Amino acid sequence: MAFVIRIADLTKHYGSIRALDRVSFEVRRGEILGLIGPNGSGKTTLFECIGGVLPFDAGSVAADQPLFYLPDAIAPWPAQPVRWALDFTAGYFGAPSGLRDIVVNALSLEPLLDQRIGRLSKGQRKRALLAVGLLTSRQVVLADEPFDGLDLRQTREVGAALRSFARDGRTLVLSIHQIGDAARVCDRFVLLSGGTIRGEGTLDELTALASARIGPPGTGSLGSGTLGTLEEAFLALT
């Protein structure tokens, strides 16, 4: 399996607080990897370190191609309309022609194109930002909380759009604190808690790992269905 990013023993301190403790995992080409963890688990710090936004104290991040990190809770160019922000991103990062229309259609942004970014609702802004991330034309995109602020319908639509981009060859790494959202969209998962990796793998692999710790499925320890299983595995492992 080809890896596009290999993170080894990544460690980051904020003063005396150890935010990341020897974090190691790999991202495979063409997959959607979900980084799952509760608030304060170090997801954003990890993304910022991988994305080159934040320096780290130890460890390494090896990427075989440029990646793009899309931060959470930002509202870039608030005075500019969405249409211009997308044109700027595509032009600035050298996106291939036609990608803008594909992204706009996939994320249902047509009605928002003439609105200023600063006036968008949280969910609308999140979709516009995802479009910015996808328009950078980087094959690997790290998106911090891509579903935050989206309602159920929007979450499903955006999830489907992300899956279609992954099918077209994009590798997506999504930081998600809502396990249900992660279960619907991601191929593999990395569980992060307290700045350390508690598990990595597909749902089956995580379930097996959790079972080994607390007992097999069906014994009452793990829930049923994908969502239930992932939630139980997460709780068991973190």
Add this chain to the structure above:
Amino acid sequence: MPSPRRTAVRWLFTKEWRELVASRAYWVLLVVIGPLAGMSFISAVTAYGELSSANGTGEGVGQAFSPLTGVWAPTFSACELAAAFLLPFVAIRLVSGDHQSGALKIEMQHPLSSWSRLLVKGAVLMIGWLIATAAPATGVLLWASYGGHIDVPELLSVMAGHILNGGLTIALAVTAAALTEHPATAAIVTLTVTVGTWLINFAAAVNGGWWERAAQFTPTAMVAEFQRGLLRADITLAALTVIVAGLALAAVWLRIGVSPLARMRASVLVAAIAALAVAGASRVRGSWDVSESRSNSFSLADEAAMRTIRGGLRVRAHFAPEDPRRSDLEYRGLRKLRRAVPDADIEYLSATSTGLFEQANDQYGEVWYELDGRKVVSRITTAEGVRDAVFDVANLQIPPGSQPADEIFRGYPLSTRPRGAAAVFFGVWPLVIAGIGFAAQWRNS
């Protein structure tokens, strides 16, 4: 097919321009600078007109009727106010906006260097500043419509001083915005530095010495030199160095993914190189007097004679910093001497700042000129007094026709009123700018 880098720079330039146009701070600057320039222009033209009615064009009164000192310097002084109190906020907004909105985290992931990004930002801000100088420049059109004399090199000299001052302000504000987390902090830092340069000027006026040398390089002193029609290589090079260093420091602090220690190291390196460059620039001697009245120079014949002086001309002037005679001596004589004899060693000597209690000292008020063991003492503080003393100590003959009649600047008196200026600066300018501003914001939305 343009290169990806050039395409990125073009997009970045467009983005910065749109952000500037979207900034209300910039439109406030543009609106306000009109009435500021208007106030200065109207009072300057009124005073110029009144003086012109009262005086003739005889020798000696010409300086009073130079548009450079009578009209352009006061009118463009609006730019100095705007540069100190308005422009910093526009520049800070353009940098801090990227910081706060998160745009920086997106844009900095492009391989384009932070230095290139800062250059683009600086270029857009300079264009914005040039547009702002159109307000006092409107006074040029009005002055021409009154039949006033315009000397292009003089006008360009004044404008160059304010453009350079704008560049300094932009570099300072951009650096402060890059170094601090919040725009309010950046504004305080910028204003603190500005006030600090005023304190240096104050200390120079009181203490002289090193303070006086340092004060030559403050923005206020720099603008004053340009307003006198004197282009000094040392000041210009020092200002350009500070601008480049400011942008470089900002570039260091806007880089992402770099540890604070690495930033500190790079900052120290930039500061050290800038300090060396400024020290080197301060030793460059070239200067050009573009004033039509040659107010910064002796006559051509006198200068030619002074250029033959070999050896170390030494001048010791016993005047306290706050003594008004010292100011007379400096501006009428010694600054001209510095240009004519660049390696002259000129120093002021005094024990106190006011000189009030030094008057009893025999030497106080004397100016000693020394060359090759010869000494001449003088108490005259005029240009002619300095010239005569220098010629005396250098054993030179005052050249015949030292000040020929056709070299005497008789000025351009113009008995006029600032007709229409109030309507232009207080009515038309703010309305037109506000209209364009609203249209630009509406088009953006």
